Amino acid sequence: MAATAPPAHARVVIIGGGIVGCSVAYHLTKLGWRDVVLLERRELSCGTTWHAAGLVGQLRSSHNLTRLARYGAVLYERLEAETGQATGFRRCGSISVARTAERLIELKRGASMARCFGVEVEPISPAEAGKLWPLMRTDDLAGAVWIPGDGRTNPIDTTLALARGARRGGATIVENATVTGITRRNGAAVGVETDRGDVTAEVVVNCAGMWGREVGRLAGVNVPLHAAEHFYIVTEPLAGVTRELPVLRDTDGYIYVREEVGGLLMGGFEPAAKPWGMDGFPRDFAFSLLPEDWEHFRVLMEQACVRIPVLETAPVRRHVNGPESFTPDNRYMLGEAPELRNFFVAAGFNSVGIASAAGAGQALAEWIVGGQPSMDLWDVDIRRFMPFQGGAAYLRERTREVVGLLYAMHWPFRQPETARGVRRSVLHDRLAGRGAVFGVVAGWERANWFATAGVEPRYVYTYGRPSWFPCAAAEHRAVREAVGIFDQSSLAKLLVQGPDAAAALQRLCANDVDVAPGRIVYTQMLNARGGIECDLTVTRLADDAYLVVTIAASATHDADWIRRGLDGARVSLTDVTSAYTVLGVMGPRSRDLLARLTSADLSNAAFPFGTTREMDLSAAMVRATRITYVGELGWELYVPTDFAMGVYEELVAAGESFGLRHAGYHAMDSLRLEKGYRSWGHDIGADDTPLEAGLGFAVAFKKEFVGREALLRQRDKPLARRLASFTLEDRRALLFGDEPIWRDDVLVGRITSGAYGHTLGRSVGLGYVSHPDGVDATFLSSGRWELELATERFAATARLEPPYDAAATRVRA
Ligand SMILES: Cc1cc2nc3c(=O)[nH]c(=O)nc-3n(C[C@H](O)[C@H](O)[C@H](O)COP(=O)(O)OP(=O)(O)OC[C@H]3O[C@@H](n4cnc5c(N)ncnc54)[C@H](O)[C@@H]3O)c2cc1C
Numbered sequence: 001m002a003a004t005a006p007p008a009h010a011r012v013v014i015i016g017g018g019i020v021g022c023s024v025a026y027h028l029t030k031l032g033w034r035d036v037v038l039l040e041r042r043e044l045s046c047g048t049t050w051h052a053a054g055l056v057g058q059l060r061s062s063h064n065l066t067r068l069a070r071y072g073a074v075l076y077e078r079l080e081a082e083t084g085q086a087t088g089f090r091r092c093g094s095i096s097v098a099r100t101a102e103r104l105i106e107l108k109r110g111a112s113m114a115r116c117f118g119v120e121v122e123p124i125s126p127a128e129a130g131k132l133w134p135l136m137r138t139d140d141l142a143g144a145v146w147i148p149g150d151g152r153t154n155p156i157d158t159t160l161a162l163a164r165g166a167r168r169g170g171a172t173i174v175e176n177a178t179v180t181g182i183t184r185r186n187g188a189a190v191g192v193e194t195d196r197g198d199v200t201a202e203v204v205v206n207c208a209g210m211w212g213r214e215v216g217r218l219a220g221v222n223v224p225l226h227a228a229e230h231f232y233i234v235t236e237p238l239a240g241v242t243r244e245l246p247v248l249r250d251t252d253g254y255i256y257v258r259e260e261v262g263g264l265l266m267g268g269f270e271p272a273a274k275p276w277g278m279d280g281f282p283r284d285f286a287f288s289l290l291p292e293d294w295e296h297f298r299v300l301m302e303q304a305c306v307r308i309p310v311l312e313t314a315p316v317r318r319h320v321n322g323p324e325s326f327t328p329d330n331r332y333m334l335g336e337a338p339e340l341r342n343f344f345v346a347a348g349f350n351s352v353g354i355a356s357a358a359g360a361g362q363a364l365a366e367w368i369v370g371g372q373p374s375m376d377l378w379d380v381d382i383r384r385f386m387p388f389q390g391g392a393a394y395l396r397e398r399t400r401e402v403v404g405l406l407y408a409m410h411w412p413f414r415q416p417e418t419a420r421g422v423r424r425s426v427l428h429d430r431l432a433g434r435g436a437v438f439g440v441v442a443g444w445e446r447a448n449w450f451a452t453a454g455v456e457p458r459y460v461y462t463y464g465r466p467s468w469f470p471c472a473a474a475e476h477r478a479v480r481e482a483v484g485i486f487d488q489s490s491l492a493k494l495l496v497q498g499p500d501a502a503a504a505l506q507r508l509c510a511n512d513v514d515v516a517p518g519r520i521v522y523t524q525m526l527n528a529r530g531g532i533e534c535d536l537t538v539t540r541l542a543d544d545a546y547l548v549v550t551i552a553a554s555a556t557h558d559a560d561w562i563r564r565g566l567d568g569a570r571v572s573l574t575d576v577t578s579a580y581t582v583l584g585v586m587g588p589r590s591r592d593l594l595a596r597l598t599s600a601d602l603s604n605a606a607f608p609f610g611t612t613r614e615m616d617l618s619a620a621m622v623r624a625t626r627i628t629y630v631g632e633l634g635w636e637l638y639v640p641t642d643f644a645m646g647v648y649e650e651l652v653a654a655g656e657s658f659g660l661r662h663a664g665y666h667a668m669d670s671l672r673l674e675k676g677y678r679s680w681g682h683d684i685g686a687d688d689t690p691l692e693a694g695l696g697f698a699v700a701f702k703k704e705f706v707g708r709e710a711l712l713r714q715r716d717k718p719l720a721r722r723l724a725s726f727t728l729e730d731r732r733a734l735l736f737g738d739e740p741i742w743r744d745d746v747l748v749g750r751i752t753s754g755a756y757g758h759t760l761g762r763s764v765g766l767g768y769v770s771h772p773d774g775v776d777a778t779f780l781s782s783g784r785w786e787l788e789l790a791t792e793r794f795a796a797t798a799r800l801e802p803p804y805d806a807a808a809t810r811v812r813a
Contacts, residue, residue, distance in 0.1 A: 005196050006174045010037035012203040012368065013192050015179045015215055018049040019155060019354055020346050021207030022162035023361025029169020030362075031369045036171040037201075038163075039194060041178040042286035045159040047209045048353065050287055051322040052155040053232055053267055055247055055256060056355045057094060058119050059110060059147065061331075062379045063750070064687075066117040068359020075358040076153045076161075083168065085161035088154025092246050092258075095129050097136075097144040097307075099252035104143040105463045106410060108790035111145050113738045115788070116750040122146045123791060133248055135240050135264075135308050152247060152258055155354050162361075179208075182219035188341035189219060203368055205344045210325040211281065212333075212347030213390065221337040224385050225348035226395040227281075227323040228403050229274040229290055231297050232267025234260050235314040251407035253303030263317060264308070268300040269351070273403030275396045276323050290321040326350050328389050328398045328419070330405055333382040334364055335373070338560035344368055345382050351406060372527060376686040383557035386442055394419050411461035412736045413448070413666075415439050425489040426581055426644050434662050437468065442552040444490035447664040450475065463790075465734070468666065469756070475667035476758040479630055482659030483587035485651060486668060488636065489644075491582050492555035494548040494562065498571035501544050508565040510690060510707065512700035513538045513546070520612050520625055522698055525561060526707025530689040530714060534558045535680035537627060539612050547576075547638075553681060565706070580623075581644030585651065586634030588813065589658040594635060596654045600624070602635075609812050618650040630668060631675030631805055633813045666755075673764045674757040676725050676802030682737065682753040683723060683766045689714055692768070693723045694800065718774025725802050726751065726787060728763045729795040735763040740788040743769070743798075751787060760803055769798065776800075 011033055014021045017040030025038045040046075056073050060066040076089035098104035107123070114121040124132075126141035163173055174196075181193035182204060191200035206223065208215040216223030245259040255268035274296060282288070294301075297319070305312045327333060327348040337343045346364050349356055366374040378384065388394060401418040415438075423443040425431075432438075435457050436447035449468040451457035460467050478484045496505060505513050511523035517540045525534040536550040536558060550558045555577065563573055585594060591602050600615035601607060612625040620643035628634045639647045652660065676694075678684045684693045689707075691699070691714050699711060728735065735754025740747055754765030765787070769775050777800050786793040797803075805811070 004174055006039060006177050006194055006199050007037060007172065008197070009200045010172070011035035011201065012037070012205060013199050013201040014038040014205045014207055015192065016040065016047070016207035016209055016211070017044040017163070017173065017175065018047045018207065018209050019045065019159045019162065019357040020209070020349065020360060021205070022159050022166060023357040024205055024207055024346060024364050025166035025171045025173070026162040026169065027362045027365035028368065029166050029171050031365055033369060034170030036166065037199060038166070038171060038173045039177045039179055039192070040173070040175045043175050044163055044173070045156045046286035047211070048322060048324050049155050049159050051289065051320050052354045053256070053258065053265055054088070054152045054155050054354055055258065056089070056151045056153050057147070057352070058149055059114050059117070059121065063117050064375050064377060065379055066119060068363055069355055070119065071362060072355050072358035073149060073151050076151070076158055079158070079161040079165065083161045083164040085157065085164045087158040087161050089151055089158070090243070091149060091151040092244060093146060093148045094150035094247040094249065095132055095144055095146055096249040096251065097126070097129055098142045099140060099250070101142050102463055103252055103409065105790050107143065107145045112740050112788045112791050115747060116738070116740050120148055122148070132246055135238070135310050136248065137307055137309060150247060153354060158354070179215065179218070182343065184219065184340060189343040203342045203344065205346065205364070205368070207346050209347060210277065210323055212325065212345065216337070216345065219337070219340050219343050221339045221343055221345070222385060222387050222390040223333065223345055223347060223382070224389040224395060225325040225327050225333070226275055226399040227277040227325050228399050229276050229293070229321050230267070230324045230351060230403070231293070231300065231319070231321050232265055233297070233316045233320070234265045234318040235263035235311070236317050237262030238264060238310060238314055250303070250307045253307055254404070254407050255300055255304050255307065257304065257308065264311065264314065266300070266304050266311065268303070269403050269406045270296070270299050271404035271408065273400050275399040278392050278396055290323060292319045292321060324349070324351050326399050326402050328385070328395065328402065330402050332356060332360060332380050333385070334360055334377055334380045335367060335382045338383050338556055350402070373686065376531070378681055378685055381557060383560050384553065386556060388422060388443060394422065409461065412463065413439070413459065413466070414461060415459060421445060425487050426641055427487050427489070427648055430648065431487060431662065436662070436664065439665065441490060442555060444552050446490055447487055447662070449664040449666045450662045472664070472666040472670060473758040475661055475663035476670050478659060478661035479587045479632055479663055479667065479671055480759055481588065482661070483585060483589040483593050483655065484661050484663035484667070485655065486584035486586065486663050488582040488584045489580070490552035491577070492550045492552055492558065493576045493580055494550070494559055495574040495576050496546045496548055496562065496571060497544060497574070498569070499544055500569035501546055501571050504566050504569040504571050505538060505546060506703060507705055508562065509538060510700065510705050511698045512703060513540065515540050517542050518611055518613060520610055520627055524690050524695060524698060525565070526690070526705070526711070527686055528707060528710065530707045530710030531686040532680065532684045532688055532690060532693065533561050533686055535678065535684055539625060551680060579641060580638045581641050583637040583639060583648065583651065584634060585637060586628060586630050587632050588810070590634045593651070593655050593658045593660060594624070597650055604812070617647055620647050622647060628811055629677055630671035631677070632810050670755045670758055673753065673755050673766065674759055674802065674804035676766065678723070678766065679753055688723070688768070691715060692719055692721050718776070720772055720774055721768055721770045722775040722800070723752070723766055724769050724780055724798050724800055726765045726767055726785070726796050726798055727757070727760060727803055728787060729797070731762045733763055733789055733794050735765045735787065735789070737765070739765070741767050741769060742786040742788060742793060743783040757803070764803060
């Protein structure tokens with residue numbers, strides 16, 4: 001192809017001509033942006049795309065991601081008619097089989113979830129699976145599910161079809177042009193340097209696949225991904241293999257299989273993967289493969305022969321070992337980088353880039369053109385990552401594990417095993433000494449539960465009652481009846497200071513934060529649609545200083561949201577997370593315990609709910625804030641980290657006579673759900689307004705704030721969608737989240753988070769309910785309510801108010 005030089009200017013420059021870059025270009029032109037330039041260092045699809053297996057699955061872990069994946073099948077089906085370039089897409093359906101009873105529960109839970117997301121999934125018997133896939137052994141299977149809408153496509157042809165559509169829409173595609181630098185000005189990307197001249201641009205998009213981390217570094221942007229070797233084989237044609245054969249997934253055997261030119265293509269996700277290329281990729285790596293590794297492939301081959309005995313003797317035509325990029329949590333990265341304005345990323349596709357490219361490209365194009373995402377994309381938002389996660393050692397270690405996690409059991413509460421111990425509270429070892437079993441969030445090791453005598457201090461995963469059930473129950477009871485101590489140091493703490501701090505935060509927060517120093521305000525920050533971008537507490541420390549506290553998982557996201565919102569104001573934002581250890585002292589006896597150690601007056605009159613003050617605690621000065629996430633009297637203590645150990649020791653020693661117990665995040669979840677407290681990223685997010693979420697009490701309509709107009713429009717009408725509390729009648733059934741909600745046999749919603757409520761003695765959850773005529777207390781108290789657990793329905797009670805202490809008397813005790 002004749003080497004065209006890149007133009008000197010474009011509205012948007014896309015780096016990378018794989019399926020993702022081409023999809024972004026295609027969708028930008030669909031939205032009317034014609035001045036789009038895509039730069040590819042070699043030729044279109046030459047990176048990872050060309051050798052993909054082309055599976056196009058629809059079901060993903062969340063509603064919006066499933067929406068995007070479903071769009072892939074629709075687009076690839078119609079692209080040929082639109083562009084004249086065939087994609088090779090075929091809706092052959094897919095079968096997932098279960099070798100064990102627990103895997104079958106997982107598949108059935110997926111089938112239930114799919115119902116909420118509008119994907120047709122049908123549980124089928126092993127015999128029925130055998131009819132659809134005659135070469136498969138089925139006598140050892142526990143069951144299967146059938147997804148008729150799934151398909152497969154030809155990755156190269158699909159990429160070329162997207163590229164052709166983009167060109168027709170006005171885009172310029174330049175091959176053999178390598179981006180060597182990102183031009184930046186005033187904290188924004190303003191163009192790229194290439195080996196064939198510079199291009200100025202308003203927007204730069206990093207779609208460089210496994211090169212994405214390197215390209216990110218050119219821009220000073222953290223793109224945590226790592227390549228790993230990924231394998232499949234293709235056999236010679238086999239009798240009984242037809243083009244109509246569905247895709248087969250036997251995840252207990254780590255494998256997927258589909259038809260390929262009359263033979264079988266078999267690949268998989270082995271439990272211990274081979275990270276590759278951390279020291280850089282060969283310069284001329286294009287349409288290239290890595291060396292065969294039959295020894296490494298053996299684990300997949302052996303399992304495949306168990307499922308499809310004919311593979312034992314089938315002649316292998318091709319062994320493919322191609323690199324693909326993986327992220328620390330197995331989800332791709334999308335969005336504008338928090339470090340650099342106008343620099344967008346779509347990379348790290350964890351082996352589902354073909355299936356995801358259409359939806360990801362569309363969503364990113366909407367984000368670029370609209371200035372914000374058109375829907376809640378938190379699951380894949382690049383701002384979920386922390387700077388340390390871009391580190392080479394961390395990524396290499398985690399990548400060994402994440403590849404296999406794609407097909408491993410998705411156990412409730414499953415924790416990663418690699419790259420652990422990265423961020424620890426100063427109390428970590430003390431808590432470990434008391435039997436703490438840790439989970440990890442944003443790198444933080446957090447005590448999830450404390451093993452009691454006779455319970456092994458480690459996770460034994462199950463869909464049933466876990467080994468830690470009685471431990472969490474005891475912790476829960478201590479908080480309800482006496483006092484518990486939580487290490488909440490992972491909370492992100494942001495200091496917002498300056499003469500404009502109050503005015504700027506008033507505009508960003510839905511609640512009134514222009515309060516007297518010493519007050520703490522629970523508030524949301526909203527997008528223009530009224531959706532909840534941040535859910536946090538804002539404490540006024542002084543006329544010109546606030547402490548903003550949010551959950552660990554959204555630290556980067558919330559800091560970015562606030563920083564953008566402060567634009568131009570005389571305000572600084574400083575992350576002081578590491579400066580403070582946070583101890584939650586929660587429960588009816590918390591006042592008595594703290595009173596033993598402080599000279600401060602902790603009475604209701606002197607220290608009411610929603611206030612904060614510095615006070616002595618033993619020999620230290622701490623900030624005590626009267627707030628709770630568990631629904632009891634309690635204080636969060638912000639202790640300078642160097643004083644934390646001493647304060648902790650004093651509390652534990654004095655706590656003995658008050659029944660103090662160490663408590664972890666599993667107990668906290670159970671406590672907060674009984675009280676109906678929402679969790680951002682689960683119960684509330686960018687698609688949910690405070691009115692729908694039952695947080696209208698935290699909206700100060702009397703002042704201006706971002707999102708107010710949208711809320712005003714919603715306020716005057718009956719709410720067609722509302723968050724409600726649910727409890728199950730069956731005391732043994734367990735809620736984990738994502739269960740469908742039925743009312744009088746009509747699917748009306750989905751549980752967003754659930755746990756066992758140890759005070760209620762049954763499972764409790766929160767979930768959105770929709771009805772076109774409006775959802776109110778009468779609607780919830782009438783009708784027959786059921787929640788669907790792994791395709792089985794269980795009777796439930798629905799209500800707007802929390803099932804525990806709805807009047808909040810205990811919090812204000
Ligand atoms: C063996 C295998 C099987 C797979 N099977 C499936 C499957 O069945 N289904 C599925 O959905 N996914 C599958 N995948 C994953 C899928 O192939 C990828 O997720 C997808 O191709 C990623 O596309 P991309 O555009 O992000 O990356 P790429 O295709 O790698 O594109 C990135 C492009 O950026 C270019 N580039 C890099 N740096 C620069 C620079 N500085 N300047 C200009 N250009 C640059 C590269 O040359 C490259 O062409 C599979 C992957 C492998 C390895």
